[in-house]
Amino acid sequence: MNPATDDAPTPPSPIKAPRKRKRIVISCTECHRRKQKCDRASPCSNCIARNKRSLCHYENESARKQQLLEERVNAASVNGGQFSVIKPNDGDSDTAAQITGLGYARPNGNNNTTLGIYQKIQKHDSETGLLMSRPMTSDREQTGLREKYKNLIRQLPSKPYIDKLLVTFFREVNYQYYSIDEGIFRDHLQDWHNLPFATINKGPSELPPDLQFFPALLFQCLALALQYQPIEYDQSLDALKYAGGMSFDDLASDYSESSLSILNLLGKRQTTLVTVQAGFLRTSYLKSVGMITESWHSLSSTIRDAQEIGLHRDIIKSRKPDEKPEDILDGLWHEQLRRRVWLILSLWDIHMAVVLGRPTTIDPRDGKPSFxxxxxxxxxxxxxxxxxxxxSDPPTPLTMLLWSVEISAPLWDIFNLEKEDPNQNNTARVEKMHTMIKQIQYHCPPFFRAQNPDTSFDALPECYWLPNCRNTFQGSAAFTIMALHRPYIFTTSTSRTCALKAALDVLRAQRTLFNNLSSLHYKMFSLVLNTFDAIVLVAVVYILYPYENREDLDDALQHFEWGMERFQTMSERNSMARAALGVLKAIHVRLNKALKIQKGPGKLIPSSPTSATPEAYPNNQFAPPSLTPSNTSLRSDSNGGQYNVPSIANLTSPAESIPSSATASGWDATPQVDFSSITPLHPMHDLIYNDLGTGMEDMNSSSYETGTWDINSLGIGSGVGAVGPVGAPWQFAGDFGSDSFWGVMNTYQP
Structure with missing residues (x-):
């Protein structure tokens, strides 16, 4: 052993270079690449300044949020700890985006909302659009959105076909509710056609919000235009069909579904008026193809979209100092369109609620914007x-819309009264409301009157729609009165009379309207909804109370026949008419038996005297009131009764109580058989929601009119909600109770 060797020091090992500390990158990818200080907002201020919002994203989102949280905690401790007032970071717009994402309403000029207060604190009025922006997505998601959007808009036809179909839409469809301003629509269409492919290729996020949703609106316009093509249509439109045996209805369904796909793809964060218009036309389309349940849900969703952008209240917008006069004027017309669209949605909401027996989406207590x-x-x-x-100016479709809303305003009270008076005892309120509705009819402009109308505008090219709308208006006015009295027909004789006369007025207006139309209009749902309710009500009155209102019997039987003929004519193109026709056939059988009408063109054989008929208007209680300023909220002019702008005013306010003596006569008439336990009648609701039907849908009408089976052998059914015994196709089937009219009819022997 060598001691020297043992004591020699060990040579040191090579020193390794210190490892570089691996920091977590919490800046956005753009700031990290450009070596800039990032404020870690989403998007950050640097990307906003460079107009690169779409490129601003974070590789480590959790680390970014943790860092922001620590900074806020530290700032809170400096300013007084956990009990201090939390001050928002001036450079962090992520908090506002989070508040919006929680569902808080947009301020829309109202600083009392949560987000409005937050924005006021921030004092970032110039970045309001940024605060409302949707959360940024990854490049992969952006690519997917872009490709899906492009695939959908590729289905739009070329410009020549679009132009042809839009001619049909604006002439045959739009005037009915006037939801589209043609001038504003044409401007959007021109902007869409002018978009370069390079811009579209970048995806919808590069487009202004209105243009993002415009293809959805355009698809719905084209879908409705296809439904209204005449039998002798432009043959060049056949080129749009991409499969053999394809119909325009099939193509319309494709276009409407493409519109819905665009609305769903873009979501709710960038909702605009164009979004709401597309949603309404989708609702209208679903109604026209008989998908009433889906239409009702679509209407509710569209109303929510409208509320999202503040259509349900007046919005005061501040003018920019450098705003041009022509831009201000253009803005005024856009505001008028906003009010018009909300008015249409309100009208549809209450009308569908009354017809279908469903709740409303709009709460009138939330406020009403100006007309x-x-x-x-x-x-x-x-x-x-x-x-x-x-x-002296010709009326416009807006004139018709305003007066339709005027005559339908009492439907809100009627809707509430049915819930507040389930036992049908408030007859005084019914009488007062009847009088108020009549006032509106007496004040309607002369060109909307059913009797001796002013036809001086009918020959004008821009008023081609006026004759048809005249009948529509009269039918709507009669429907309002019918809806008022319908819940009371099983308890009061006067309501039966008023409801019957109103139903006959509906049928007269519908017959006149139908005779003025061509086959291309057969998909109009209004030709079925009001007619079906009116025919059923007429039949109910005469089946259960055959010795009342005999002076109107011949007229009622004639309109019943005409109504069935119209449904038969429309059944090939209108699915609602086809479904309702079978029910009417079964009711017709019972009506004939109740009135003792023999097979064929036999005579009416009454089995007891008709002296039991109650007085139609006892004590003249529903006579027209004297039109004085003290009892009417409508405005007149110096020309004696011509009105330009209606005002709902107090028409829907709660009625004052009326002494019971005013209604003592007529309301207490007791029928020979007590039917007061029957639930209020909602025929269209039962047809749609309760699967109401019979075995007579496909039966030729002549099979029971000519006597191939005996109507006098009408027997008792085998139970509620089920088709009766074999050989009894007239029995009603569906999901209804024994206390419904249909359940009673399955066991009732007239």
């Missing part, structure tokens, strides 16, 4: 402000 001005349409809305039309 749109009934102004003539200018050639250039950037040069003229909305000014009320004069008596």
């Amino acid at each position: 749109p001005i009934d102004a003539p349409v200018p050639k250039n809305r950037r040069e003229a402000a909305p000014v009320p039309r004069s008596n």
Whole structure:
């Protein structure tokens, strides 16, 4: 052993270079690449300044949020700890985006909302659009969104076909509810056609919000236009069909579904008025194809979209100092369109609720925006402000809409009364409401009157729609009265009379309207909804109370026959008419048996005297009131009864109590058989929601009219909600109770 060797020091090992500390990157990818300080907002201020919002994303999102949380905690401790007032970081807009994501309403000029207060604290009025922006997505998600959007808009037909179909839409469809302003729509269409492919290729996020949703609106317009093609249509439109045996209805369904796909793809964060218009036309389309349940849900969703952008209240917008006069005028017309669309949604909401027996989506307590001005349409809305039309100006579809809303305003009270008075005892309130509805009819403009109308505007090219709308208005007015009295027909004779006469008025208006239309209009759902309810009500009155109202019997039987003929004619193109026809056939059998009408063109054989008929209007209690300023909220002019702009005012306010002596006569008439336990009648609701049907849907009408089976052998059914015994196709089937009219009819022997 060598001691020297043993004591020699061991040579040191090579020193390793210190490892570089691996920091977690919490800056966005763009700031990290450019070596800039990032404020870690989403998107950050650097990307906003460079207009690169879409590129601003974070590789480690959890680390970024943790860092922000620590900074806020530290700031809170400096300012007084956990009990201090939390001050928002001036450079962090992520908090506002989170508040929006929680569902808080947009301020829309109201600083009392949560988000409005937050924005006021921030004092970032110039970045309001940023605060409302949708959460940014990854590149992969952006690519997927872009490709899906492009695939959908590729289904739009070329410009020549679009132009042809839009002619049909604006002439045959739009005037019915006037939800689209043609001038504003054409501007959007021109902007869409002018978009370069390079811009579209970048995806919808690069487009203004209105243009993002415009293809959805365009698809719905084309779908409705296809439904209204005449039998002798433009043969060049066949080129749009991409499969053999395809119909325009099939193509319309494709277009409407493409519209819905675009709405779903873009979501709710960028909702605009165009979004709401597309949603309404989707609702209208579903109704026209008989998908009433889906239409009702679509309407509810559309109303929520409208509330999202503040259509349900007036919004005061501040003018920019550098705003041009023509831009201000254009903005005024856009505001008029906003009010008009909300008015349409309100009208549909209450009408569908009353017809279908469903709840409303709109709560009137949330406020009512101002009515749109009934102004003539200018050639250039950037040069003229909305000014009320004069008596010498032709009416517009907006004139019709305003008066439709006026006559339908009492439906809100009718809807509430049915819930507040389930036992049908408040007859005084019914009488007062009847009188108020009649006032509106007496004040309608002369060109909407059913009796001796003013036809001086009918020959004008821009008023081609007026004769049809005249009948629509009269039918709507009669429907309101019918809806008022319908819940009371099983308890009061006067309501039976009023409801019967109103139902006959509905059927008269519908017959006149139908005779003025062609086959291309057979998909109009209004030709079925009001007619079906009116026919069923007429039949109910005469089946259960055959010795009342005999003076109207011949007229009622004739309109029943005409109504069935119209449904038969429309059944090939209108699925609702086809479904309702079978029910009407079964009711017709019972009506004939109750009235002792023999097979064929036999005579009416009454089995007891008709002296039991109650007085139609005892004590003249529903006579028209004297039109004085003290009892009417409608405005008149110096020309004696011509009205330009309606005002709902107090028409839907709660009625004052009326002494019981005013209604003592007529309301207490007791029928020979007590039917007061029957639930209120909602025929269309039962047809749609309770699967109401019979075995007579496909039966030729002549099979029971000519006597191939005996209507006098009508027997008792085998139970509620089920088709009766074999050989009894007239029995009602469906999901209804024994206390419903249909359940009673299955066991009732007239």
